[in-house]
Amino acid sequence: MIEAYLWLKLLHIISATVLFGTGLGTAFQMWTAHLTGDAHAIAAVARNVVLADFLFTTPAVIVQPLSGVALLWLAGIDPLSSWLVAAYALYALAGACWLPVVWLQIRVRDLAGKAAAMETPLPASYHRCMRLWFALGWPAFAAVIAMFWLMVEKPELW
Secondary structure, eight states: OHHHHHHHHHHHHHHHHHHHHHHHHHHHHHHHHHHHTOHHHHHHHHHHHHHHIIIIIHHHHHHHHHHHHHHHHHHTOOTTOHHHHHHHHHHHHHHHHHHHHHHHHHHHHHHHHHHHHHTOOOOHHHHHHHHHHHHHHHHHHHHHHHHHHHHHHOOOOO
16 A cells, blocks of 8 residues: 555656646746747747647646545545645636636637738737736646645645
8 A cells, every 4th residue: 555655646746746847837938939929939839838738737637636536545634634625726726727728828829820821910819818828827826836835734724
């Protein structure tokens, strides 16, 4: 049982790292491409960001709760511990931000690709998408940081 627990814990940590690292890295790439105002660059970066979300973020989003539940079960931890309930809420918040962000990234990719192909300026709808994308990124980022703290500290919150 100890060996299974350690392997699951390693998987959980790696998937959390992939989730956080891919999110931070793709956000940096999207934002820096956006700042160029170059539709060709934005379209290329957005294509890669959408692909990275499909290849890395989505599997990590799935592995996190599955490995977490298995760890709780193996360790005999109360799944309704206050720190875990807070983590569940933060995970839901991050997910509620991430799902529209995925759609926005696809929309940004398509809008920038069309502007690049037609050699026209980026449309107003692109800029609206990026403002919303930027706004949704902050609560998701803060939620993930808070979840890391909860997982390390495991405080009794109530």
